[in-house]
Amino acid sequence: xxxxxxxxxxxxxxxxxxxxxxxxxxxxxxxxxxxxxxxxxxxxxxxxxxxxxxxxxxxxxxxxxxxxxxxxxxxxxxxxxxxxxxxxxxxxxxxxxxxxxxxxxxxxxxxxxxxxxxxxxxx
Numbered sequence: 286x287x288x289x290x291x292x293x294x295x296x297x298x299x300x301x302x303x304x305x306x307x308x309x310x311x312x313x314x315x316x317x318x319x320x321x322x323x324x325x326x327x328x329x330x331x332x333x334x335x336x337x338x339x340x341x342x343x344x345x346x347x348x349x350x351x352x353x354x355x356x357x358x359x360x361x362x363x364x365x366x367x368x369x370x371x372x373x374x375x376x377x378x379x380x381x382x383x384x385x386x387x388x389x390x391x392x393x394x395x396x397x398x399x400x401x402x403x404x405x406x407x408x
């Protein structure tokens with residue numbers, strides 16, 4: 286069992302608060318924190334089962350995690366994580382795309398659903 290010092294769920298709480306903000310900056314950051322809440326939680330659950338995931342490059346972890354979920358026959362979780370990751374990428378990097386409160390709320394619903402599934406299937 287991995288002993289973590291930070292609970293990724295704290296990011297979900299922050300994402301929820303930000304989703305009630307009044308600017309695109311709030312909404313973009315909400316989507317990003319919702320993704321990282323689930324991403325980090327999922328990574329910890331998988332590493333708790335199979336051990337530390339080794340990488341050639343640190344940025345590879347996002348795709349490697351999705352691949353591990355598919356290998357574990359958890360493709361539905363992987364597919365939803367891919368969707369949330371895409372929204373996070375758009376929120377963090379695509380300044381030409383508008384990110385609104387509706388997307389922030391949608392990302393939160395998806396992130397919370399994913400978290401439930403991860404805890405159910407990987408605990």
